Amino acid sequence: MKKWFRYSVTESLQILAFATLYATVVVLTWHFLANQNRATSLWLPGGLALAGLMVAGLRFWPAIALGDLCGHFLLGFPTQAMSASMFDTTVEAVTAAWLIQLHQPGVPPFSRLRQYVWFCASIAIANLLGDTLGMVLSWINSDIPDTLPLQQMILHWQGDVLGMLILTPLAVLWLNPPRHWLQQERLIEAVICFGLTILAGQIIFLGWLHQQVGQYAEDFMAFVFVAWAGVRLGRHGVSLALAILSIQALVGGMGDHSYFSQSAPVGSQANYWFFTVIITLIGMSLALALQERMQAEADLREREQRLSAMFELSPLGMARNTLDGRYVEANPALLNMVGYPLAELNRLSYWDLTPPRYASLDQHQAKLLIQQGRYGPYEKEYIHHNGQLIPVRLNGMLITGGEGERYVWSIIENITDQRHAEEEMQLASLVYTNSNEAMSVSDAKNAILAINPAFTRLTGYQRDEIVGGNTRLLRSDRHDERFYQEMSDAIRLNGQWQGEIWVKRKSGEDFVAWLGVNTILNEDGTVHRRVAQFQDISEKKKSEELIWQQANFDPLTGLPNRHMFHDRLQQEIKKSHRTGLSLALIFLDLDHFKAVNDTLGHAMGDQLLKDVASRLTATVRESDTVVRLGGDEFTLILSELEDTHIAERVARDLLARLVEPFQLGDDLTYISASIGITFYPDDATDVDSLIKHADQAMYAAKQRGRNRYNFFTPSMQESVEKRMRLANELRIAISGEQFTLYYQPIVELSSGRIQKAEALIRWVHPKHGRISPADFIPIAEETGLINEIGNWVFLEAARQVKIWRERYQPDMQISVNKSPIQFRSEAHHESVWIDHLKSLNLPGHCMVVEITEGLLMDAGEAVSRRLLAFRDAGIQVALDDFGTGYSSLSYLKKFDIDYLKIDQSFVRNLTPDSPDLALCEAIIVMAHKLGIKVVAEGVETEQQRNLLIGAQCDYAQGYWYSRPVPATEFDLLLQQNPLSVARPAA
Template identity: 35%
Template sequence: MDQESKERKSQRLQLLKQRAQAVLDQCQKSGTMDRPDAMGTSKLLEDLRIYQVELELQNEELRAAQLEAEHAQRSYRTLFDQMPLPALVLDTNGIVDDCNERATTLLGAHGRFVALDIRFWHRLNKPDRARLHVALRDVMPGQSQVLRRVEITNQAGAPVVFDVHLIGLSMDYKLDRRVLLLLVDRNAEQAREQERRLYDALLDATDNPIYAADLEGKMLLVNQALLQLLQRPRDAVLGHTRESFQPLRDALLHREADQQVLQSGVPTTFEERIHPVGESDPIDFVTRRFPLYDRAGKAYGVGGIATDVSALKAQQRKLLLSESVFQNSDQAIIVTDAQMHIIRVNAAFTRMTGFSAEAVLGQHTRVLKSGRHSPAFYESIGRSLMQTGHWAGELNNRRADGSFFTVWSNISVVRDSEGQVMHYIALQSDVTQLHEAQIALQRQASYDGLTGLPNRDLFNDRIAQLVAQSQRQQSQFALLFVDLDHFKEVNDTLGHQVGDILLRTVSERLQRGVRSEDTVARMGGDEFVILLPNTDRPGALSLANNLLVRLREPLVLEGAGSYRPMASMGVSVFPEDGRSPDELLRSADMAMYRAKMTGRNRMLSYTADMGASNDLAFTIQTELAIGLVEQQFRVYYQPKCMLNTGELVGAEALVRWDRPGHGITLPGVFIGVAEKSGLLVELDHWVMQDSLRQLGEWLRAGLWKPTMRMAVNQNVADLQRSDLLDQINALLQASGVGPEMLELEITEDALLHHTSEQLERLQALRSTGVSVAIDDFGTGYSSLSYLRLLPVSVIKIDQSFVASMLTDANDAVLVRTIIDMAHDLGHSLVAEGVETPMQCERLCELGAEVGQGYFFGYPVSAEEFEQRWLRNFAS
């Protein structure tokens, strides 16, 4: 029965009482109380009887409600007491209002409320008391809060860790606020956490790398040994696949091994290698991999325990090496027991003596005796072995066929840890073989295997002796440092075998060009040095010039036809250029480097400023790389004009470097450095791209005639690239320029060393319409007959010949000869370096068509070239 029904029935009862009282009062006044039908008494009695029934029903409902409440209370108490968690009900002041049996057991109270609140709060430490008081005040009805890791001392005095869940009870429970506390025991979880930490500590304490990975290869577990090997923090490994923290080759191999274990379901042992970060040598491991199963028996990953076997592998390799040395040694090796019975011999023993191993095993060493030594001789050997553990000397022994031979024998004693004799080991060699082996070893240590020249070690010894001798005698000597030009191209294009032939030929020519007391040594690669005792600077320079001429003599190389070797040489002199071998070698090296940077195929003597030049070259190389990234380079354009009319017929694209802090820098400063440092190919590509872009803009603006050509310098090394033609075609299409408007300029000395592949690419370029020009013609020191083989259209006469043709009869003849020969072969001419009207007039008389030089115009920026030449020419 709800509260509203009770109130309605109470109101009806009150009204009924008032009506009955009024009727009774009326009856008493009128004297009609005893009359049954007076004043509606019957009706009143009927109403009273009805209400009496209602009251009885209400009483029954009240009794039922009371029984239900008592039952609910007993159910609540039963449920409260049977809760699997200790539970308490507290008010906001912390007074315990109720608790269940588990709470009383935990707190050790003998009665449910016997000082329970005091016991509860005394079981808490001070920080947790403060936390709980704050939470009791903060939690509101219908809200909840959790206090983690609250420590409560149980009745046994042991601390127990709980999570305390606070639930604010509604006002239906009590008129003021109450809070239900549920204590969740975390001791088991804490024990598991401690167990996990112990487990992790054990895993991290071992030196064996341990891991576990899921089916996708993501790391589930790694120990410290593996993290240290990988040089990665734990969070960079856990949850990641191997590809994110291992070299790809290692990751793929290890992933494949994991998959093999998952597919087979059988634990398997693998031999594998891991390449640690920052270390050059891999580490050998034996890894036991095994599948990981969940409680349902389903595989969820792979585990592995690895053992570093690098030391074992190294020991095995040493044992194998020792066995290999034993079996393959040129010396006969005999191993005996303590009684001199033979237990092992090697193949060299059989070759030397004619006895097979089967014939001598178990035999006493006296089977080898020749009978030519006295007993006293053998007794002396025995005494030496006992006293020193070693004996060395000549022995005369007998072969299986009965013949005698003399060996040099080294006998050693092998003792155990207690000093007792275990074995004797004898190494024996024919005296003649030993002598030959010593000579061979000496030559191998001192001479280059390819050329037969003294190597770096022997050279160092000889120059040290020469320095000491020259200091005593106060005399001079010279050092030549020789480095072949374009040797890398020979190796790359013709192969190392052809390169070896070239190195042998060069070494022979150098040896034939010096005196018997001079030393020619190979330092490695294509570098040679020559020691010239009692030689001053003029003598060294004269010899260097003679050697350059000798080296340039043609030879036939497979794949290149007639080839002329060239070299750059540096000269240093003792004591002016250095008083120690290192200083002299460094000075000659600097001079050689300067010779190579200033054009190759020449020699230079060391000067004091070359050290600074080398530092400058290094600085330029560093800034070049930055300049390419930051687009610091500019393309300048120099006009090409008809010699007879001055009409513009094209231009040459020339690179300039807008070097920060230095302004516009000419190519002579940086091209050599770019070539030597490997940056020239990238620089050439940028010049090609930018010049064709500019040409396309001029063409679309109607400023560039289709009959004119843009010349761009091309490195011959680019001709080795198989994609060169595709790259040029792509640049032409992107810029909207036809191939007939492009001319590639390649220097003569580079074309002298052409290969069949280069010729094919040049021919392919020419077939597309691209013109090919030989730049700096006449400086290659080569036969001109090769011109008929090259698919070129234009020959550019080198400016050095044009500059002196009016004053040097020989150069005049050369210019005329080049022009006539080019015309006979169907090539057109461009004369470089035209600076005066007289040169222009003379070249016209000789039949040259086009000129380029300061007489017509300097190289200028694209904007200035457009204004000065293209717009004026167009108008």
């Protein structure tokens, strides 16, 4: 009940405004439309009251009561009459509004004919009830004569009913004016219609032009204008026309000469009421009937448009077939589905699109269609225009047309995607069932709902043992509560988590697993399911650990290897950068380790490396890193050094420990080491530079005699860079023809004849001038360029000896030096030299290859094979710098040495009584006994020459005879030599 008596400020103001309007209408109606008997056949306030309640609702009733009370107060009615009228009017309006709402609540008023009929019945009943109560109250208050109570009630009822019939529709409908009237043609028609309606009312009811057309001005003529308004202008037009005519008729009835005046022969108040009621009912009924028909037609058009739109736009295929299967209609979805244009499909039948294997199924569905009027749903396949089979689902219905024709409407759904989805679901089910990964599905509270067979295999839990239980059953004690809490937080925030986790089996055994958890959400974002997948990675972890161990540690010594060394060094550099302390990098290479392998075998060599690793580890701190790079190379990383002298002390300790004897089986073995040391950040700030500098320092220690340590200095880097530049320029020199050969004569002592020459290479750099062989030959040997240079020397010398043999001496010989690197290199092929001599028609003995004693000591299979190949080709071999090495005399006979060249260190101090003379004589005698000839190098004085002649030396070379000279100058020497035989140039 509270809603009937509680009003907002806005609602209160609206009630006061409506009450004021209502009171005004009461006063105007009473003054202008009531007769002398205080009665009127058209009580407009009643119609206004009902309109207010129909629009604003039953809660608006106080506005009516207040307005009626105020209106009658203004008219001077007594209190009892005002109260009776207020009660009467309020009851009538509220009752009528309530009855109207009962019929079709929610339907707009005055939109249907039956709704209007119920409206008329409702106001008749409501006014009868209200006027009856009003009459009783008036009779009780003695406000009406006892002899006329029924007549008075009928007059009030008539006025109230007619007021509601006329004004209520007018007020309610015109709250929403017809916008289509604003169109020019409709507006002109409305003006003409209402203008003529007013004119006709004036003539018929108010006596205009009575003398001229009075005999024609019958009341039924008003129906013409009401019908015009109802047919052409609808409900709004007829309600306005009725209001105009009814008021004109009522005003005219109060005169003496109007159609319904009391003096007229056919006129009376009753006739006016019946006339107005009839014309109103007819006019409104006509308008509403037309309205319903037009609405029905509009609804039909809209329904047809919707059906057409559904037919055209539906994603489902639709078709109309005759009973024999011929296609009559098909929507775009079906045409697209089967790939036919409509014109071509119209020439086909339902059976043309159906594979033969569905014949029995289609016949069964056809029987259902005839028996039940519908078929399906069922699934089959259509044949596409391109021959492809399309899975479809069909539903159909038998329809009878307006002329009795029968056809089938079908809806066809392409279920290709559904089939694929079903196949994917089946595949997913197979994967779920047969997966080697354990899977579980749980709800938002972690209660397990489903598991797959792999889950049982991994955990030992059967389905009935775990389903319904919590995932906590699988938790291992190896993780603390914080781990599980962080995991839960991640799943809650991100919806997923993955990582390694320890899982507990039913037996209580733990295993490490890789777990992935994903969340499936409901549409509102809440958790629907959580899916967990995990697999036992215990073996994988063991394998990974083994692989990691093998990748990062030396399998022989157990020390970190080269791979881990780079990582450790990088980390220690970062640490030193943060702390500001120095870091020392030590490179250590064992001296003469190869000799241990060669003499004791590789097994003892491996044992030696293990023992070395143990001694190195025991010498340094636990925080330091000892690494085996490979072979007999080790590195040590000394981190966080407050004093760089610590590295020097460690180096001394390492050398001391390594010179101590090693027990290898039954033998005691002694070794030493060469150590290079560099510092971060003093010497370098990056990994590669530190490694390079430590290696350079270690190489310098070896060059200085081994068993020592050496610190990196910038000069080492400069020397290395110089060597690198020289190596690069050496490659350019080979292709740029920057080399030339100089020749130093070798003189036969017994005759003084220049019989031989030694070819010596010279490099004239275009920018730096002449570069000594002592500088570039070692680099050529290190880089392997010595093979290409050596080939060039031999080929060039062979070309030159051919010229000299032809011009001067048929037995002329040229000696070329051959590096041990050339002998050991697989890139060198001696056959190239031999073939070249053959191509020049030169005998092999025109060339002499000079080798060193060290080559004979380390003569492997390749060296022996090549020396024998030279012997077989006739190329002679000279042993250079004899006396300075450690060769055994047996090597001299084993390799068929042709010449011994006494090193110039013995010739330089040669005097009659010197030990060098005795040594030279002994070498000469020994060589002659072995059938080897001797060449003395470095002869610079006449005394030296004479002593060598006295010792019966065969040949001599040195500055006494000539320095090395170009070929053109050597030509002059040959021409000046008295024993040379000049020949014409070829």
